Amino acid sequence: MLRLSLLSLALLPLLALADNPETLTERSNERARGVIDAAVAAMGGAEAVQSVKVLQLTLEGETWPRLQMQTPQAPYQDGYSKEVLLLDLANSRVKLETRLRGNGFENHGTVVLKRGEGTNYDHRARSVTAIPAAQASQQQFVQYQRRLPNLILRQALDRPTSLRYLGEETFNGAPHDVVTFVMPDTQQIALYVDAKTRLISKYDLIYVDPLTGDEAAEVLFSDYTDSGGVKVPQRWEFRQAGEVASRFSAQVAINPAISDATFEVAADGYAKAQPVPTELPQRVEDLGGGVYVIHNGAGQNQNTLAVAFDDFVLAVEAPGSSAGAENVIQRIKETIPGKPIRYIAMTHHHGDHIGGLRGFIAEGATVVTTPGNRGVVESLAQAPQKDRLARAPRTPEFLFVEKGRRVISDGKQTVELLDVGPHPHARELLVAYLPKQRLLFQGDLFAMPNNDAPLGPPQESSLAFAQFLKNKKLRVDKIASVHGRTVSIEEFVQAVQPGTPTAAR
Known part of the structure; x- marks a missing residue:
């Protein structure tokens, strides 16, 4: 019996192979x-x-x-x-x-x-x-x-x-x-x-x-x-x-x-x-007076402006993705605690500038944009993505920039959202101007490389931006950017030289 049992056990693998169809x-x-x-x-x-x-x-x-x-x-x-x-x-x-x-x-x-x-x-x-x-x-x-x-x-x-x-x-x-x-x-x-x-x-x-x-x-x-x-x-x-x-x-x-x-x-x-850094660190740049730039929070070389008012926060730009936006929102709350993010302004409709809007809409922020961008924001809010907005849907609320200008102020802090368009880069394109800080925040109008590489001849986009600054007579000391580091007005003037009209000082 023992011999038969051992023989049966030995045959089992062969029987299994014979009865093993392709998966x-x-x-x-x-x-x-x-x-x-x-x-x-x-x-x-x-x-x-x-x-x-x-x-x-x-x-x-x-x-x-x-x-x-x-x-x-x-x-x-x-x-x-x-x-x-x-x-x-x-x-x-x-x-x-x-x-x-x-x-x-x-x-x-x-x-x-x-x-x-x-x-x-x-x-x-x-x-x-x-x-x-x-x-x-x-x-x-x-x-x-x-x-x-x-x-x-x-x-x-x-x-x-x-x-x-x-x-x-x-x-x-x-x-x-x-x-x-x-x-x-x-x-x-x-x-x-x-x-x-x-x-x-x-x-x-x-x-x-x-x-x-x-x-x-x-x-x-x-x-x-x-x-x-x-x-x-x-x-x-x-x-x-x-x-x-x-x-x-x-x-x-x-x-x-x-x-x-x-x-x-x-x-x-x-x-x-010098080589471009393989990884840009997340950091918060304090520009003074309750104004901050969240660098690389939504992704590499993707920045957001955060402005503290008495009772709320205005954020400008939601680049990246929903996951990146959640990280930026957390950074804003850590930097400016105890104040809700009431507004999220977008500079323009390009995908790398609005990919994180869903996170801010889920947070309850009102979208500040031009009328022509309403449709793209509504489509984005309805996209079948797996994020916080999908788990708790909200219809986006809007505050529109009409006739080229919208001012948000509480009497102490002021941000002017100005339409640069029509511009070669986008027909409707906003910048955020803070007259008290003499600061301007922009996306895709000008960018300083993250290394020491020269810029070369000025791009059409930057020349049109320089003309806008001159026409509006904006008093600007610094220009912060969605892509790249914050620059002085002197650096910007040098970049669009020679002979380029630029901001009044």
């Missing part, structure tokens, strides 16, 4: 691998995909960044973008030159990453800034491999165990197989593979949109052609929450000749700047 995860992974293999074959085959050692991609076209346009609603004024990306996959090197124009700003720069080091070249300011090693890592390199389908497929082939089949979906009127996998930088993406052509039509990933909650950011590929034995798209489009944010023509060169000199940048006469 749902295994079946999903197996089907996803089949879709990826078919996509690789359509792209030119595994050998052709893996033979790409160097790739140059030029993207050029129009941009309409979501929640970054002059107005919160269409029609939008388009911007311009061009980037030339050179990837040396064999040696983990990247060179990216970008030109951007729109909404009162123009930028031209080059980033080079190689051997775990990085350098940023600002061609407008003629400066060179080292990129800290933590920001020049392989994690940063991976993001550029989402620019083209063949690079994404290489990543999928290298990470087969993370592949999952999501199902079938109709996209642009055609059936698609959708698979997902996790890239080395931990970003999970979903690939839409055309069921007929087996080419990748798009990929998407999830992000939190201030107005609509969890949403998809999509990159669309179309108009494929052959280049170096690999299929590459000639059209490239980026969408957020279903809205087109950019539309580019794409030119791809496979395995162009390169050398070490290719990754050098001519920078004769450029000023050498």
Whole structure:
């Protein structure tokens, strides 16, 4: 009996194996691998995909960044973008030159990453800034491999165990197989593979949109052609929450000749700047007279002004997210205890400036803005997000800045909210002016870098701001900012020189 019992126990694992069907995860992974293999074959085959050692991609076209346009609603004024990306996959090197124009700003720069080091070249300011090693890592390199389908497929082939089949979906009127996998930088993406052509039509990933909650950011590929034995798209489009944010023509060169000199940048006469700090500390700047700037409380380089009145607090700007706003609110309560936050003023409707508004609305603060922004605030307040406002919904209350000015005062403390618009950056755009302190708080009109890099030629946005100060004859000693440090009026005048009109003293 004992011998039979031991024999039975020995057979149990074999019986279990014989009766162990594939799990749902295994079946999903197996089907996803089949879709990826078919996509690789359509792209030119595994050998052709893996033979790409160097790739140059030029993207050029129009941009309409979501929640970054002059107005919160269409029609939008388009911007311009061009980037030339050179990837040396064999040696983990990247060179990216970008030109951007729109909404009162123009930028031209080059980033080079190689051997775990990085350098940023600002061609407008003629400066060179080292990129800290933590920001020049392989994690940063991976993001550029989402620019083209063949690079994404290489990543999928290298990470087969993370592949999952999501199902079938109709996209642009055609059936698609959708698979997902996790890239080395931990970003999970979903690939839409055309069921007929087996080419990748798009990929998407999830992000939190201030107005609509969890949403998809999509990159669309179309108009494929052959280049170096690999299929590459000639059209490239980026969408957020279903809205087109950019539309580019794409030119791809496979395995162009390169050398070490290719990754050098001519920078004769450029000023050498200190690296930008990898992490900006949270701090409270006391500007005197009950006026404070909460630095980096809502996120890196995102600041809020807090002004103490006799019986309440006025906050200006709610950047970041709901979580960031909760941190800023706590900082304000610690700095100005025993007084409710009665008002939250927003400078303009851009997403990085209103992402934390829900936290202040939940706190019971009245939103101070221009009439044209009412709709975007109401949409934001109704967004399906998981925060304090979702747990205890409130309808936003408004105090509008009309005819260009709204004064909040208790007889001792005074804040004038002034509409700078129409401005190149936003049609309606507020600044907070404190005449007693001779202080002005603004967002996106001027910013001083967080290192010692030169500013370069003044931007259109800053020149329009300087003209506004002159026209209004505002007496200003200091300018505090949503992004960047507080500067003296002398620093601002120097930045918009030569010959730029500026504030009366």
